[in-house]
Amino acid sequence: MSYNRKIIQTSSYIEIYEYEKVIFTQDENIKNTEPKKERKKKRNFDELSTEEQNERLERISKTRKNSRWEVMRLVDTNFDKKTSFLTLTTKExxxxxxQFNLLFDKFIKRLNYKIFNSKKRLLKYLAVLEKQERGAWHVHIMLFDFPFVPQHDLVKVWGLGGVWINKIDVDSKENRGRYVSKYFEKGIGQELLESYGKKAFYSSRNLKKPEILKFVTFEETENIIKHNEVLYETEYSGKIFKNGELLENRIKYKKIKID
DNA sequence: CGCTGGTCTAGACATAAACA
DNA sequence: TGTTTATGTCTAGACCAGCG
Structure with missing residues (x-):
């Protein structure tokens, strides 16, 4: 499958990537007969050369950045009128x-049971762990399609400390993902090394996923966007692998509001 | 309220079902 | 409600195809 256009659709906007050069992906039919190279074991940070250390740090922060966009899209796709935002902290x-993640997982399970009276996990959530100044972990959780629950009930279910219900005031529909990812940003971006190999965010498996399309086309996108508001637009330089080397591949990016 | 993205995928990690 | 196990999801290193 090859493509020179990628489109990602969430509920309030679509994103269009136009690649100058077609990106090829490995063909199914061409079986890789070359023996697979042995994958290097993951090494500790201390075992790497300074250069490798820098590379790793860069890669990690790139991955984390990607996670931020991913979160933004997930939020936009799943956000509804019954979305709640919680922060849980521990006394201890x-x-x-x-350890904290385990406690968080149990909380989700208990909360799910309380609300749905079922062992089936029906709760829809997205969460990011964040470290406080004192070194303790706490968690920000977004609950989608979540009924009203009095704060003291939530405190009881959590049972380990404070529960804060944050109101999300978003001026416009297409800003909610952005707003929330900003809220999550600290947790996603921090403690890169300490959280090396760990997930940047947690989510239930029952969330709606943004739709992604990849295909080859030489049509202009102009007519698609004629009647819709462009929220953001940029052009930048990516890379493509060709003849054994990395070549420049110009990319146009557009984010367009839909309703 | 200003703004990011080569892809693929093994293996690590975390979630949810099954079980207690 | 807690614990174990199966399976989905994410990270980070590896790697990159030949046509509308």
């Missing part, structure tokens, strides 16, 4: 990420 100073 829990500094172990895994």
């Amino acid at each position: 100073n829990i500094q172990d990420r895994n």
Whole structure:
């Protein structure tokens, strides 16, 4: 499958990438007969040369940035009138990420049972862990299609500390993903090394996913966007692999409001 | 309220079902 | 409601095709 256009659609906007050169992906029919090269074991940060350390840091921050866009799209796709935003903190100073995550997972399970009275996980959520100054983890959670629950009930379900219900005031529909990803940003971007190999965000598996289309075309996109508002537009330089080397590939990006 | 993105994929990680 | 296990999802290193 090859393509020179990629379109991602969420509920309030579509994003269009136009690549100057067609991007090719490995053909199904051409089986790779070359023996697979052994994958290098992941090494500790200390074992890397300074250059490799920098490369790794760069890669991690790139991945984290991508996660931020991913979160933004997921939020936009799933946001509804019954969306709640919670922050959970613990009385105890829990500094172990895994330990905290386990507690968080149990909370989700209990909350799910309380609301749906079912063991089937029906709760729709998206969450990001964040470290506080004192070194303790806490979590920001977005709950979609979530009924009203009194704050003290939530405190009871959590049982380990504070529960904050944040109101999300968003001026316009297409800003909600942006607004929320800003809220999540700190958690996604911080502690790169400490959270190396860990997920940048957590989400239930029942969320709606943005739609992604990839195809080859030489049509202009102008007529598609004629009647819609362009929210953002840019042009930048990407890379394409050709003849054993990386060549420049100009990319036009447009973000367009839909309704 | 100003603004980002080569892709693929093994293997690590985390979620949810099954079970207790 | 807690714990174990199966399976979906994400990260980070590896790698890149030949046509509308």
